[in-house]
Amino acid sequence: MKDLLNKYCKFFDIVRTEHEKRGMASGHDFDHAVSVANLAAIFCESLELKEFAWVAGLCHNADRIIAIDRQTPRRDIAKEDVAVLVREWLKSTDLLLSVPRIVEAVQEHGEPNNPNDDKIIVALKDADRVVNARLDVVIRSGQFRSNLPVFDPILLLNDTRGKYNSRLTIVADLMDCLDWGNLEDARFGVRTAGAKKMIVERVALLKQFLEMIVEQRREEGLVPYPILSE
Numbered sequence: 001m002k003d004l005l006n007k008y009c010k011f012f013d014i015v016r017t018e019h020e021k022r023g024m025a026s027g028h029d030f031d032h033a034v035s036v037a038n039l040a041a042i043f044c045e046s047l048e049l050k051e052f053a054w055v056a057g058l059c060h061n062a063d064r065i066i067a068i069d070r071q072t073p074r075r076d077i078a079k080e081d082v083a084v085l086v087r088e089w090l091k092s093t094d095l096l097l098s099v100p101r102i103v104e105a106v107q108e109h110g111e112p113n114n115p116n117d118d119k120i121i122v123a124l125k126d127a128d129r130v131v132n133a134r135l136d137v138v139i140r141s142g143q144f145r146s147n148l149p150v151f152d153p154i155l156l157l158n159d160t161r162g163k164y165n166s167r168l169t170i171v172a173d174l175m176d177c178l179d180w181g182n183l184e185d186a187r188f189g190v191r192t193a194g195a196k197k198m199i200v201e202r203v204a205l206l207k208q209f210l211e212m213i214v215e216q217r218r219e220e221g222l223v224p225y226p227i228l229s230e
Contacts, residue, residue, distance in 0.1 A: 001038055004054050011092045015058050018089070022068045024061070027144035032131065033061050039127035043192040046119045052098050053123040056105040059086045060124060063110075079107040112187040126195035129180040129188070133202040138209065141173050148173070153225040156214050174210060178203050 005012060019030035037057030044053040062082045067074040083103045090099050105120040109128055117125070132140075142150070150170045152159045159172040167173040179188045181203025183196055190199050217223050 001041070001054070004041070004051055007051075008055065008093060011055070011089060012058065014089055014092055018065055019061065022065060024064070024068070027140050028061050028064050030061075032140075033058050035131045035134075036060055036124070036127045039130055039195075039198075040120075040123045043126045043130075043194040044119060044123035045192055049120055049123075052095070052102055053105070053120045053127075055090070055093070055095065056102045056109075056120055056124050057127055059089060059102070059106045060109050060128065062086050062089075062106055082107050113189070113191065122191050126190040126192045129177075129190055130195050130198050130202065133177050133180055133199055133206060135202070135205060135209070137177060137206070138174065141170050145170055145173060151213070153217070153222060153227075156223065157210055171210060171213065174206065178207055 015033065016030050019033065024030065034057075037054045037060075040057035041050045041054035044050045062085045063074050063077045066077050066081055066085060070077075083106075086103050086106050087099060090102065095102065101118055101120055105118065105124045108114075108117070108121050109124045111125075113125065114121075148168065148170050152161075152169050152172070155161075155172075157171065157175060159167070159169055159175070161168045161172065164176055165173075167176065179185055180190055181199045183189050183200075190196055214223060
C-alpha cells in the first residue's frame with residue numbers, strides 16, 4: 001500500500017479532501033474508503049489489476065459525496081454522475097486506458113453479484129463487504145442510521161421488515177451483514193479466496209454480538225417482551 005500511496009499521492013490527497021470538505025467523519029468516511037481500497041488490492045485475483053482495484057476502492061464513496069452535495073438520497077444518484085466525478089479525480093493519474101474499468105467498478109460496487117463482473121468489480125464488492133463486517137460496523141451503522149431505533153423488543157433478531165439496505169432498526173440492518181458470510185449466497189456472498197477466508201470469522205463475531213444482545217435482555221426478563229404492541 002505504501003508504494004501505491006507514493007505513486008498516487010496527488011490523487012489520494014484529492015479524494016481525501018473531497019471527503020473532508022463535506023464533513024464525512026462517520027459511517028462512510030475517508031478511513032472507510034482507505035480500508036476498502038487496501039482490501040480490494042489484496043483480494044484482486046489478478047496481479048496486473050491490483051492497483052486499479054485499490055484506486056477504485058478509494059473512489060467508491062463518490063455517489064455518497066454527490067448525494068451530500070445535492071441533499072438527495074444516494075439511490076437517486078445517476079451512475080453517469082458518479083462516472084463524471086470519478087473521471088475528474090482520475091485526471092491526476094496516468095490511468096487513462098484503465099479509467100473505464102475503474103469507473104464501472106465504482107458504479108457497480110453496491111449492486112448484487114453478477115457472474116459477468118469484472119475482476120476489479122469482484123474485488124471491490126468483496127472488500128466493501130468484508131470491511132462492513134468489521135466489528136466497528138456496529139458503531140458505524142448507528143452513526144449512519146441515527147434516525148432508527150436500535151431494536152424491536154418483540155421481533156428480536158427476526159425483524160425482516162423493510163428491505164435490504166432499508167431496514168427499520170439498527171439490529172435488523174446489522175443482521176443483513178451476516179449474508180455476506182454465506183458463501184453459498186450467489187447474490188451477496190463474497191467470491192475471492194482472500195475475502196472468503198476473512199469474512200467467516202468476522203460474521204461469526206458479529207452474529208455472536210447480536211445473539212448476546214438477546215441473551216442479556218433475557219437475563220433482564222425482557223424475552224419474551226412483557227409489553228405487547230397494540
